[in-house]
Amino acid sequence: MWDELVGQQAAIEVLGAAATDAAMATPGPAMTHAWLMTGPPGSGRSTAARAFAAALMCPDGGCGQCADCRSVLAGSHLDVEVIRPEGVTYKTADARALVQRASMAPSRGKWHVLVLEDADRLTETANNVLLKAIEEPPPRAVWLLCTPSVEDVLPTIRSRCRHIMLKTPTPTDVADFLVEAESVDATTALFAAQASQGHVGRARALARDENARQRRREILSIPARLTDLRNCFSSAEAMVATAKEDARAITEPLDAREKEDLLSAWGEGAEGRGVKGGARGVKGAIKELEVRQKSRTTRTERDQLDRALLDLLGFYRDVLAHQFGATTDGSIAMINAEMRTEIVRVADASNTIETMWRIDAIERARLALDANVAPQLAMEALTIDLRRPDLRRSAS
Numbered sequence: 545m546w547d548e549l550v551g552q553q554a555a556i557e558v559l560g561a562a563a564t565d566a567a568m569a570t571p572g573p574a575m576t577h578a579w580l581m582t583g584p585p586g587s588g589r590s591t592a593a594r595a596f597a598a599a600l601m602c603p604d605g606g607c608g609q610c611a612d613c614r615s616v617l618a619g620s621h622l623d624v625e626v627i628r629p630e631g632v633t634y635k636t637a638d639a640r641a642l643v644q645r646a647s648m649a650p651s652r653g654k655w656h657v658l659v660l661e662d663a664d665r666l667t668e669t670a671n672n673v674l675l676k677a678i679e680e681p682p683p684r685a686v687w688l689l690c691t692p693s694v695e696d697v698l699p700t701i702r703s704r705c706r707h708i709m710l711k712t713p714t715p716t717d718v719a720d721f722l723v724e725a726e727s728v729d730a731t732t733a734l735f736a737a738q739a740s741q742g743h744v745g746r747a748r749a750l751a752r753d754e755n756a757r758q759r760r761r762e763i764l765s766i767p768a769r770l771t772d773l774r775n776c777f778s779s780a781e782a783m784v785a786t787a788k789e790d791a792r793a794i795t796e797p798l799d800a801r802e803k804e805d806l807l808s809a810w811g812e813g814a815e816g817r818g819v820k821g822g823a824r825g826v827k828g829a830i831k832e833l834e835v836r837q838k839s840r841t842t843r844t845e846r847d848q849l850d851r852a853l854l855d856l857l858g859f860y861r862d863v864l865a866h867q868f869g870a871t872t873d874g875s876i877a878m879i880n881a882e883m884r885t886e887i888v889r890v891a892d893a894s895n896t897i898e899t900m901w902r903i904d905a906i907e908r909a910r911l912a913l914d915a916n917v918a919p920q921l922a923m924e925a926l927t928i929d930l931r932r933p934d935l936r937r938s939a940s
């Protein structure tokens with residue numbers, strides 16, 4: 545069950561000990577009711593949270609096989625709630641509802657586990673609502689907050705949580721995992737491990753999915769294509785269109801399932817026919833659901849674009865390493881070894897200062913997306929900056 549946590553032995557030991565202590569009649573000191581799981585994207589924060597939740601539910605401390613373990617891992621255990629913000633942030637009302645649910649006794653097991661993914665997206669008021677619940681915890685509630693770093697939650701919350709810090713797994717750790725757990729061949733595993741820069745989920749996708757590899761090649765071919773303004777605009781447009789398409793592939797099945805669940809909750813064939821509460825009630829509920837789904841789609845699109853920007857960052861990181869001579873003397877391995885020809889071409893046609901400016905431009909685009917700038921505008925600004933990074937410099 546802990547196998548999915550690649551290269552995180554220290555964290556696994558702490559969580560395993562906590563689960564053992566949690567199972568005692570009076571829980572031992574290794575267990576506590578609030579945890580903060582931090583680590584870079586893809587290091588396995590939510591995997592760690594789920595595995596820990598399963599260990600708390602399982603009569604054997606996390607066997608990975610029993611009904612409890614399996615239902616936690618499948619996301620269907622009654623006493624384990626995994627919550628992600630549907631929109632860009634957790635709203636105060638979301639936090640209140642959560643805190644209220646936390647006060648309910650577990651229905652099957654000993655604990656009621658609440659996993660908050662992306663807890664860095666809590667607004668300040670939502671943070672404060674949560675703080676109260678963590679300060680005076682209901683006796684059976686266990687909070688697992690997942691964020692990229694400890695600075696992402698209020699210090700008052702941080703000080704009340706036990707901290708589990710996941711690190712970026714090494715390419716060797718990731719490659720070994722792909723070979724052993726996913727039966728990927730050694731060459732593909734190594735490529736995927738390098739290219740994903742320690743993001744395990746991404747590595748798995750790159751190792752197993754030709755479509756993911758193709759997307760990545762398209763993104764990495766952008767730098768060489770930015771020869772004139774027209775290409776800048778068309779590349780920006782293509783990036784946004786791809787992100788939209790990939791986001792739809794993720795959210796559409798979820799949307800359909802949620803709508804089905806909602807309709808069956810209102811009664812068979814509830815769409816407008818003879819149900820208590822009437823058609824208006826169903827329509828209201830559907831409308832509410834659709835608003836939430838739309839906001840999730842928007843967020844997923846932005847996440848997909850950010851993924852593309854990380855690939856581009858990796859590309860220019862290789863360019864910079866090459867310009868410094870570090871890839872020729874072998875001191876630094878290229879992340880994108882399979883794109884070596886393109887990387888060398890871009891490196892030879894520019895200098896280190898320009899590469900630094902381009903890296904800045906990508907970081908700026910990521911911040912713009914985070915600040916809700918329209919994706920199309922943010923990508924156009926980016927491709928224009930990538931083509932002539934000196935222009936912005938001389939303008940400012």
Ligand SMILES: [Zn+2]
Pocket residue numbers: 602603604605606607608609610611612613614
């Ligand atoms: Zn089990």
